[in-house]
Amino acid sequence: MLNGNDSSITPSFVLAVVGVIWYKVLWILGLLGCFVGRRRYRLRPRSPSASAPPHTVPGVSVLRPLKGLDTNLYENLESTFTQEYSNYELIFSVADKNDQALGVVRELIAKYPLVKAEIIVGEEVVGVNPKVNNLVRSFRKAAHDIVWVLDSNVMVDSGTLARSVDALIHPPTSKSKKKQKRIALVHHVPLAFVNEPQLGSRIEEAFLNTNHAKMYIAINTVALESCVVGKSNLYRRSDLEKLDGSLKPHPIPSPGAGGPAQSPTHTDRDRGLQVFGKFLAEDNMIASSLWHELDVRHELSCDVARNAIGNMTLSDYIWRRVRWIRVRKHMVLAATLLEPFTECVVLSLVASWSLHRLLGVPIWLTLLIHYPLWIMIDLDVNESLAGHPLPLSRMWQFLGAWALRELLALPIWCMAILGDEVVWRGETYRMMRNGEVEHATGGGCLSSLLRRKRGDHYERLDNPVEI
Template sequence: MLSGEIRDVVMLSLATVGIIWYLALWSIGLFGCWSARKRYRLRPRSPLATAASAPGVSILRPLKGLDTNLYENLESTFQQEYPNYEIIFSVAEENDQALPIVRELMSKYPRVQTAVIIGKKTRSFAFDERGLRCCPGEEVVGVNPKVNNLIRSYRQAAHDILWVLDSNVMVDPGTLARSVDAMDAPPPPGSPPPPRRIAVVHHVPFAFAAEAKLGSRIEEAFLNTNHAKMYIAINTVAIESCVVGKSNLYRRSDLERVNGSLKAISPNDTLQQDDRGLAAFGRFLAEDNMIASSLWHELGLRHSLSCDVARNVVGNMTLGDYVWRRVRWIRVRKHMVLAATLVEPFTESVMLSAIAVSSLKYLFAIPPWITLLLHYSVWLSVDLDVYASLAGHPLPASIRWEFLGAWAARELLALPIYLLAIFGDEVMWRGNRYQVLRNGEVRRAASGDTGYFRRLVPKRRSREHYEPLPHTVT
């Protein structure tokens, strides 16, 4: 008799906790949807677009090879409605296939101050409208190839405000002005000043698939719905740093004061400059997240989401590419935010639906089919509303069924991918194998077998040709 009473108490407690968790996650999702509507459905023109006193900005774009839609991606930075900026492109090799496209754009926009730095060879060259200049020497500051590629551009940038943009990102012409506004603008008249200065302005990725590949569609569905919803909600509440590195603005003077330790720096601390700045983040795989976290925790500064999106062009991504991309970042997050990573499966729609079914059936005898029907109908509606806020229009009819199928596949794959990721520490990134260490640091893994599961997935085909995409994307 006693054991039955204990069992009833345990079941009641679990069902109650399940309902509370379910409602809490729905609150976060709905808050993210509401925040997306409020932030992204109106993008006013910034007064900085024509202001003679606009602060200078150095746009840093690291390149490697011919990414999908590369010409339009890079051209979008030449078309910024902003009076005071320069663009610095950086590549690791002198024969990189991106260089002819860069030179063509430099010829097309001669009034934009532009330079190219080639930094991995024993001799590196920078091209600008004045001709050719040489920068001898090789500089490798860590295992992260993106940081190695950026380090010379970072040091040669003329301005303190840096805008680091991945090569597969396209931005609207008003993005830079609105982003500097978010970083530097004073509060409206009568409003109290913000408690902490803004150190990072970032943009939520909005993906569009250039090809109707399964992996590309799933990545598009993931980034434009569940990822965006949670990303916007977390950054609106702003109780912790949460930044991805597709498109970030920050000040070099701030970055020169941090080193990735995440330990608060007091005004009396003696700073050793040789272990601070961008070079200090070459030991991390997710250097973008660590830079933002360091500015948050070491300097006590804060971040701001702009009302613009980083239009992330997704190329030829197979299902295997998608799976291993997700595995990589789950394994990195596991070593950076373990607690959040451990509860991640219980934030996904499939696990939440199972929690809701069992809890509601036990507490209120609600049939499972009713719970499932309501759960997935409302979940999908919220996700599509987030998509419409970011895109500026509802889901196009031309891709409706492909997108919905990819959305369903993403939800069903979330738990299997998580289970595959959580029990490993090695990742593949840009053709190299790394072992993820404490706090998200990495080291090159020893050569050898990549594992049974990795052999099941075909290798990604290399891109030999530039894949153009029309300017108007739906």
């Protein structure tokens, strides 16, 4: 405490003040995520567009890139055949004509003959990102300007498309007199569910449904910067075709507007989906490019992207997190360096020391209060997204996975922050500036070990930009 003597303002005193302020900021964000989660996700009204005639609602092209037999694949894909929306088409794309996912798609097309659906076989290589290579021909084939890109491990509610179009076309009106910026992208919070009793799967579920969801909702509510997970994104193809991936605002002259002449070196490959083939996290880069280059904004709808977590071992979970952190380090370095101080365990140590230094509060008392309250908030967020409380039969199992996730967060971060290589689908990539990647030649012992361990096991490329 200050007693009128300037010498009492020591470095430890300053650090303690900063620690208390930081702790307060993180609690505000956590409570904001919890409050918005309650308000937004506990009631999902049916959209008027769900029963509207085809000519009265905008058309949507639903694009689903596929590779292999993902967990829950049949139900995931079927959820887009049963959308309550009268004007949409489905386009499924695979790189290989022998891909096992094709059998599932053909069975669903036969089951729902009234739904307009087609399959595109064969990729167009525009970069190192196979998802982008898989999607290029689908974008070209899409009949509608609005496109909805969903990962193959995502299942959605039947009303999701209608509500998402509403959010894109008719976003909520702000009470502020400040002019609202146009909504150019609608995305959904991932809600994980597990059907494989593996430890890594349980930990991933606990992470996505609590801390990740809480911070994701809060940051998108504050909306100071783009923060988008690419599992389920709805946006306009005409907007995407204006982007060059530079994240710098640039004028887009309209045809015949008499503006400055386009550079003679400009080609169609300088803008649009293909320019994002050089990024590993193409979904986040597309969202960030919309935000910064076109000065538009994003909107969360009241739906979730139900993410089927497959057979994930503890080792799979750890290396998955390592990959995300290493990608994120080259995209948002400052946020990545601060990340450990946003996690439950490290934050509790910061708070307990700071309060003890400033006010003499016993360290054990701060810890005793911190953890139950933190867990309560996380469980409340999980309940809001799931639409029901966590079953008592699963409570201790879930809390055990939650606790292990929190304890592993700092060791995983330390392991990830020191490297630049990521191993994905048996291939080694080296991260470069701004999230661009290149194929790594050779690779170290760790890369070789991971390649041998994983073999040809298929892994989803999820958006690494997490909180």
